Amino acid sequence: MKGSHFTTVLIIAAFVLIAIAAGTGPVQARTISVVMDNNYPPYIFPDSTGQPQGILIDQWRLWEEKTGNRANITATDWNTAQVRMDAGEFDVIDTIFRSGTREQKYDFSKPYATLDVPLYVDADISGISGPESLEGFVVAVKSGDYTVEYLRSRGVTSFHEYPSYEAIVSAAKNGDVVVFCIDKPPAVFFLHKYGIQNHFRETAPLYSGQFHRAVKKGDTQTLAEVQAGFDAISPAEYENIDRKWTGSSVISTEFLWSFAVMIAGILALFAIVVLWNRTLQKKVEKSTARLREEARVSADRAEALRESEERYRNLFEHNPAPMLIYGRSTLRLLAVNEAFRTCYGYTQEEALAMVLTDLYPEEEKEPIADLAKRLHGYARAGEWHHRKKDGSWMTIVAYSHDILFKGVEARVAVITDITELKKTAEALQLAHKKLNQLNTITFQDIQSAAFALNSYLELMKREIREPTSIPFIDRQKAIVRQLTETLDFSKKYQTMGMKPPSWQNVEQVFLFAISHLPALSVERDLAVSGLEIYADPLLETAFANLVSAMIHYGTGATRFSFRSRENPDGSISLVLEDNGRGIPTEERTVLFTPESGQGTGAGLVLAREILSITGITLREEGAEGQGTRFVIGIPRSECRFTGSGNSEMRTS
Template sequence: MIACPRTLFWIVLLVAACFLAGTTSGAASVPAPADGPGLTVVMDNNYPPFSFRDANGELVGISVDLWRLWEQQTGENVQITGLEWDDAIRRMEAGEFDVIDTVFYSEERGEIYDFTAPYTDVDAVIFFDADLPGISGLDSLDGFVVGANRGDSTVKELQEKGITVRKYPSYEAVVSAAKAGEIVVFILDKPGGVYYLHREGIQDRFHYSAPVIRGQLHRAVKKGDAALVTKIDEGFASIPKAAYDDLDRKWYGTPVAEPADLRLITFFAIVAVLIILLLVVLNHTLKQSVAMKTEELKQELDHRRRADEALNRATQKLGFLNAITFNDLQNAVFSLSGFLELEKSLPADEKTLAYRQKQAEILHQITAMLRFAKNYEDLGMKPPVWQNVSQTFLIAISHLDMAGLRRTITLDNLEIYADPLLERVFLTLAKNVLLHGKTATEISLSCKRTQEGLVLVFEDNGAGIPLAMKEKIFERRFEGKKGLGLFLAREILSITGITLTESGTEGQGARFVMLVPEGAYRFTDNS
């Protein structure tokens, strides 16, 4: 069985795999046997380091080299074919091959295949945008569009949990989609996922979770062919341990220091760093303690003052909301009662039908008003908080399918002091692009300091908004279900004194400008 790579060298050694394939395959691999009938094997052609195409298009990897060793031990020819994974599964089930390699066991596959003994452990993990918190397991993916390799056993498990899956033909295609911004969350086997993230140069843009699915790689044959399973297992068992060790060194490399040496070096390094840090802290503590305490007290008092002011404004807005909502409901109920009375005195003729239609319209109006009140009821009920704008924006758009839009975010770790419903503001603006942007292909979120405060701009390159509609889109109206979302967005921002206007040019795109007053924004250190 192939040993799992040492954790400390995992990432570096996977990136080196493609280079090693080109530089050592000619010297270290066993030559293929002569042409002739033999065993036909199919495997994934995009699954490093086990099977993938090198720079010359040749199929290389651990699994390929293992079959060459199997040929040498058994004297039987092996014809290896590398395909996209879903194509490999389909053609194996059609009977075109004797064996399928790099396959996980599942109950569904167990009904059509007999499996050999496993030869390595592989974990599937969730990769997600580094600015996107809260991803911890499969249950945390609800509401996200999750990328996956078409044909992987993980696809079915995700779909059974009701998770939206966007399938791609290969691991490389999944990572390329993540690089292009089509997806912010995807699930792959860890070795291949880490390899392609490094190859595409975006390893710093993504984090990955603890293993969500643990599996083992097998070879499998058509159900009922136990003799072939035994033959395959015995052939691999006959390969000398030294040959397996050579493959480990070829594909995983040789560590510079043994684990015990690394632990000792790490221990002394940590001790040295702790001593240095302790000396630095003792040297500065007395000078900084008074200044730090004074600044903390000042910030606390400032936060409390802002919270009190925001809560007072929210109370006034809630009083206004209660008044107009009650008045609207009262008028609607009165109208409905009148039509009901008229209906009682008339037969079921055309007028009666007309009255019934009026009743339905009034009920629809009441429903819309109740929905408005529901959306607005949490506004101002909790004190404002400092929020990372980039993270809040990414969380908001993660509930939408923004694959067709290129996005640019330049915020320099900006935080603003706003109502906890800030996420709904960005969700409303993003929905506006999808619903009304028409020709939009990109969106951007940027900021700039001015004398009046910080200008936060969300814009797209779509159809834009006519001049006559620039202020009307923020009005509270129910006709045609327009304006309500932007009305709420403006009200949410106004809790902490932030204004919202639209200054784009029709035909060139919408441009929503949020002016954040001094003291309501800050730029945090990256650490």
């Protein structure tokens, strides 16, 4: 009986285990529906075929890989997206800011992006700095945007709603909008896309919003699944996605001829001013180098005197530089050499009757006495003034070292007269300062004249009645633009090398450089993370000029890259290249000259000059039909890796 009962228990247990096993089979993948804004670059915007692309599309695809679930993404105008979400058509809404009104109907994920929201105002309008100064103005906004709620809470009542940010900027280009409020990232994108970035100014941010993903109030299971999937994405994977998306009457012939002559004269004047300025700068550098070399030679002489007392005696007496020996405790002069007696005019007996402070003016006696007693070992005493026997004064630099002179603790000093060098350097610096002041005034005057001339040309173009004359006016305006660009080039060339070089993060400076250029609608690959180089403060300008040249020659390009590589000798090369048409063969011989390709040559000349200040080289290695390829050669001593850089490629 007991055996039968035991068998029954085993059978029941087996069925229970089978049921449990059946219940733990594979979980069915879930499909969730997602709706978001359809035009918020670089997070989401349509490609050439109208399909959505951008940071969020790539993040959601990676979310699918991490969770095994599927996300059906719908991108539409923002107001429609919110209406359809509220109607229950979707599980998740993305690209949404959190607000008190929205918290009543949505549960929100953690924020994943912080975005500034400024006002954009026509450049001809002044006095608008925030909501309080918008009275009387109609503000263009996007339908359904949190901006409307924010501005209304601050007393703004006049709005013109548009279905998208791009529609707002398009209207601004057509002159229908003079004030609008949109988030900064798409604003930068569309202002550059429509070529009106210089027609509007940007206020300080009104507020900073944060992107969230949201679900209907109470749908915590979906929210948890969504958040868990995005939490599973590593920082490196997020960074890779971000890096991918972050690259009147008819004008007379006499007037035209006079204008051309005037422009030629101005350009010639600028060339002379820049050349003169550069020549004076080189003279200052030469004088400074000479002073440093003289000081180094004096230091070497002082160091050599320590080898032996006998050798000191020979070197001391016949050294071409003035030298003296003084007692540490008494400061009495114990010996002077022939060069000292010749330079100062004192006899041997007169010199040995003096103490060290007798050579100095009253205001320097106490400081030099204190310093002379405190010095130990090899030391530079700095700049002082010495009086000669005839009563004249000279500026000197002294280097000294401890010695034992005839049993007395003493110091031997080597003296360098830098009076003339100081006068020359000061005169050159004064001349350079005055020339810079003249340059600044001249630049400003000519820029003002060019601006006024451009305004008159624009008025003439509006008033002109014969269409055949318009090309002449456009040609004159192009000359004015060329003049303005030449002014900008001259000012940058003038300031080059005036400030000391510094360590600069290559990736950060490069991103700043391309942010000032038209948006690049090509794939971008940056691989210079953690690299710093020692370069002139105008490094950003050099990078911007290189990218501008690449854009000029990059017809047909679909991608560009900026990467670093280590060379066998430990130096680093930065390679900037694209897959466009490349530089024509006939232009290569003049590529780095002002005569090259429609204005790119001057920029490349400036870029090469900026880099060469710290020994960095620039060359072009591409081929016609195979793309443009700029190679920047950085000596080992001028580069280093920090942070996440490759430790094997770090340099000091």
